[in-house]
Amino acid sequence: MVIPEARSRLHKGLDDLINGRITNWNFDPLYYELKDSDDLAVAEIANFSWGLYHDTVGPYRITEHYRIGPEAREMADRCLLFLKTNLEYGWPDWPKQSLRSLVSNWLSVAISLAIVLSLLLACTLGDSIFARFFACGLMFSLLVYHLWHWFFPDRQNSPAWKEFWASGDKDAWPFLRRSEYQDALQTVSQSAARTVE
Secondary structure, eight states: OOOHHHHHHHHHHHHHHHTTSSBHHHHHHHHHHHTTOSSHHHHHHHHHHHTTSOSSSOSOBSSSSSOOOHHHHHHHHHHHHHHTSOOOOOSOOOOOOOHHHHHHHHHHHHHHHHHHHHHHHHHHHTTSHHHHHHHHHHHHHHHHHHHHHHHSOOGGGSHHHHHHHTTSOGGGTTSSSHHHHHHHHHHHHHHHHHHHO
16 A cells, blocks of 8 residues: 555655754654554655664764764665655565564663673672672673674574565665666656756
8 A cells, every 4th residue: 555645754754864854853753653554665664764773872863973874875765765656565574573683682781781780889899799799790791792692693694584685676675676766766867857847
């Protein structure tokens, strides 16, 4: 299902986000409104857009201090183009978050808390046995965290993600095929040429 109004609103919001006209916190309400849209393209692009920034840092604009990488920017530009089309979204659902990535996410939170707790206890307990115990616990936590990332480095290499990317042309996402992307580029450039004349 194509919902032109939702596509238009997401197009404006994403364009404003990646060009630094609005902050990540300004984009959040639009994301929460559109992430479950009946237009699958809107839902998937909203979810992709939410991954372009961190909302734990506070409000900021994507500018030279907080930039997205070139690959993410290319995908964002393709998303903007896709939102101007009437194409149906042809990709399957994104792979669900695996147990490994969930553990990895929570492991980083647990280690952060362990560091804070260890520092607090070390300051209050000084050179006691408890301070040494927590320092050893911190070292062990960091070791576990690094070993986890050594053995399970990237969820994009999982079988579920490989199957997902085999469904179409990865370099064209959210377009399913490169030819759809090329056609959309040509249509937009022809439309722009007609507008200039």
